[in-house]
Amino acid sequence: MLAIAVAVTMAVLDSSVANTALPSIARHLAITPAESVWIINAYQLAIVVLLLPVAALGERIGYRRVYLIGLALFTLGSLACALSGSLEALVVSRIAQGFGAAGIMAVNGALVRYTFPQASLGRGVGLNALVVSVAGAIGPTVASGILAIGPWQWLFAVNVPIGVANILFAARVLPWSTLSDKSLDWLSAALSALTFGLFFVGVDTLTHGGGRGALAAAELVLGVLAGVALFVRERHERRPLIPIDLLRIPIFGLSVATSICSFAAYTLAFLALPFWFQTVLHRDQVETGLLMTPWPAGVGLVAPFAGRLADRIPAAILGSAGLLVLAIGLALLSQLPPDASTPAIVWRMALCGLGFGFFQAPNNRTMLGSAPRDRAGAAGGMLATARLTGMTSGATIAALVFRLMPLDGEHLCLLVAVGLAIAGGLASLSRLRQADATRAG
Incomplete structure (x- = not known):
């Protein structure tokens, strides 16, 4: 449970600490506040589009393996964020971080279920909810503390030693799970990514207004069409x-x-x-x-x-x-x-x-x-x-x-x-x- 909690804490914290640091990052990279929002959106969007495909992949290759790969990618993405010198490099690094966080979040609940017996599952889920809540609550405080003693790059760099240590620890203690004999349907995975990606991008475009209603409508319609195609393709599948x-x-x-x-x-x-x-x-x-x-x-x-x-x-x-x-x-x-x-x-x-x-x-x-x-x-x-x-x-x-x-x-x-x-x-x-x-x- 400690191995699960550490990775989840890192993933949740990075959703909020970057919010606190946006003004500092914008000044350092000489970008506008509107441009800096992509530092947040890139991370969230990467998580959203991969959650369900990665969860399905966990059933095929094992939740433990997906979790460790996600944690490793998140750690490498954090290092890349700390070394980024431009908005483009930082956004790409945040996408990599988001892909890693998707690996952590998508199979987090499954690992809790394999860790705790059925009679005590509520206790495990409660502990997991406590970790998420505490991580969300302390995010701004942690960010303020780090920014008080160092530059914004430290917000991401601090994940690297913690991530490496947790990879070594988790590889020793995380439970194994049963594996499905069905291979991953990559076309369905792509349709899922398009469904959620276009939906959330369309919603973001819609809320910003500025005469972009037609673009938002097109993104939402394409997202719905991708979702319908996914449903038609998957409705008779066993998994x-x-x-x-x-x-x-x-x-x-x-x-x-x-x-x-x-x-x-x-x-x-x-x-x-x-x-x-x-x-x-x-x-x-x-x-x-x-x-x-x-x-x-x-x-x-x-x-x-x-x-x-x-x-x-x-x-x-x-x-x-x-x-x-x-x-x-x-x-x-x-x-x-x-x-x-x-x-x-x-x-x-x-x-x-x-x-x-x-x-x-x-x-x-x-x-x-x-x-x-x-x-x-x-x-x-x-x-x-x-x-x-x-x-x-x-x-x-x-x-x-x-x-x-x-x-x-x-x-x-x-x-x-x-x-x-x-x-x-x-x-x-x-x-x-x-x-x-x-x-x-």
Whole structure:
């Protein structure tokens, strides 16, 4: 579990530390802020397009092997980032980093399932959720600390010795998995990459506006066509690249819907709250950063406990209760008066984090546990894909709301997030009925 946690921490941290360093990188490379955004987008896009193909590859050649290759590529990409002297070189290096991170994230859940026995799977998933939450929470702090003592290149260089040490360690302790006898369908892999790549690029183009609606529409239409072609090609396969077989399992499909709704609500809130704190509650940037911390801290506090509970209590109950608490916390935040005190903000943010934590670990456990053991890679890849789809959907909704309502967009974003949290809770609760139907059958 330590070998798994170290690599996941590195991959999650590099999603956030680069955000903090963007102004420094832009100044050093003499590029505009708009150009510097590609340093973030290149990494995220590389992860998205490879998640499901790499998860399928893990079933063919082994999750351990994919994980080690991904970790090695991530480490080499980090070294290349540290040595980059131009925007082009840095973007290419970030793509390599993203490909490596996809290898880590796509089979991370499958390795957790092979590490923990079924009776303790919730504990393993809870620990994994704790690692992700803590890594996401400390990202800006770690970046600020490194930038205080060294140049931005150190943000990437620090991954190299840690990555090398973890490769040697992981090669000794990671579990082996059963292998599929089916070869990887490369055409399906290419269609999957086009589907998700064109979709996310189209969404990004759409949210930036500037008269590029036709281009965004073309990218989205091509993405949909690639997805339809992939579905037609894969719908009768025994082990499809897009896990259609798993989505036919009602509990798995409802868990995916729960995850998408919940992470969309999470992203909406995290994009709106900084504006809410600064424009409505009149807090400065430092205070805003500190006020955002109770949410991930709450997730980290409750995730291991929720994971252990998920081994005994249905995730449908835990998830719906957690998302109801999240919805209440978001609604309370949206009603704060302009002169709200710091303690009043902190306990509401902590309430959101506690609710989100009670959803996350049990939901992940259900997604991994409801899939056959030999499809653990596909389940883990779908888990990560659902999370990224929800986050991208939330970001898209936020961008559209801010464009349509520039004066009060953050308030509407919080209210939409409340609705999405409730929708996720209803999807979660529906799993209880499906479980009862399965037992009755």
